[in-house]
Amino acid sequence: MTETNRDRQTGGPGQPATRDGHPTEEFLRRPLGSTGLPVTPICVGGGPLGSMPDLFGYDVSAERGTETALAALTGPFNFLDTAAGYSDGESERRIGAALARIGGVPEGFVLATKVDRNFATGDFSGDQVRRSAEESLARLGLDHLPLVYLHDPENISFAAGMAPGGPVETLLELQREGIVGQLGVAGGPVALMAEYLRTGHFSALITHNRWTLVDRSACDLLDEAVSLGVGVVNGAPFGSGILAKGPAHFTKYAYRQADPEVLRRIRAMEEACALHGVPLAAAALQFSLRDPRITSTIVGVSRPERIAETARLATWDIPEELWETLAPLTAPKDFWLW
Template identity: 45%
Template structure:
């Protein structure tokens, strides 16, 4: 099986933050406007059963229902989602995978998902996932029945994703925060997966905000507070970017877009403004000299422990 061509756009919009805030009617209005902008963008959209406790899918489904039938069908065919463990028990067996998929179909108002990922399988062991009648068998069942057009593995820790990718069942891999200006640890996995014919999705090229907003922003990197040492390194890349007349955000995004082993880069789009500014970042002219100078810089300090991440 192969991931459908409409999901191979170089930029994919991530909906992990959609619906996360629900503190006031104003937040709800912003979330609905963002969902409408996402489905109207013409770009593929990445969401999950667990994002905002299901609100991300609910908002996207509502936005689809507001469109004329033909437009809704086209937009729905661009939405990728993920099966997740039971939020109360952590259960992620065959029954839970099938139920998670049903929940997503219901929220989105569709009867088919073009690409369905196994998401963050941290609550079970690899052997449990691979066991007969386990999570992977359920995903294959969904693909064989046509409910899922293709299946993928999506998580952060590179060693974990590599184990799943290497069994030869999945059509796609998705890793976040491991191919950025700061952390390039996913390269070998991405190269191998691409050579094996899998579709490679790189998520979070801004590291969760630091590489979009800059060293002085106080933003986190990979869901953790950035150390002073890391902020100093990012400030050096900011200065390099400014000398060449481009922004740090443009360089960070294009670092992923220019990698030959990445088919699609997923960028979180939690506002209408973010959606409308991505094209400018993607189309900014980054001189070859900048890439050469960047390659000559010492590696960035990083402290992500993939073994610890897998256990969290």
């Protein structure tokens, strides 16, 4: 087999990227939209390291979570995403413990979190947003949050989100006070996310489960975000796990049971990948990485070794003909989340 340019860059199929024959220490950083924050094309997702067994199906101990956070903070990616509501703040606590071990946030590293509603009462008021941000600072051991997202605003109406004294107005106050740097919005429904972007208050967007090998709901949203100068971060490229583990081992997409037609198409994708010697997970991840509209892609990790594994998947050699085979296997629009 003839060595390709991609092989020379990556050390061959399935091998880490190299520079002058040695593994790269970091992936190329790009500004996240108008935030000006330079980030790597992969963002480590902090949800699993906090232990979320109801979503992911397994527990993660406090020590393993902290060690995973340490690996994220000192690895090849400079971007880590968490949220106040992940495991009732446990993700942030473990990241905070890792930060304490290494003496704070490494230079040039971007740590992002999200303000959440009160999960017990449903309160998503401005006062709750302020409490959420302040509690995040305490758990992380920081006095400033460089990037904060309004998290899952679909749990209230757009009018409530934008009301005087409400969540968005409070985020803007926190920004003026210097507690928060850049503002983003992170959620599901694409039409609602577009409404928030059009306010002009947000410079970053997280969309999840809506731009994958299976679901293309977010296509117009990505276009609009780019046109507005909003940095796009794509979450859940594995569709909550099925596009990494395969349907023989996991049958949920976006945390719910996948339709038989969706499962059939994912099995066909997995078979096509196998014919080319490509893991389904590599194709799922690189589907997002190769889109020029997406600045960074979130990959949740629960073990330190997952950092290196993610780097290998990101640099796996994938022939163009495989993309041509996968394209028509996308689920029909009726199955998309929107």
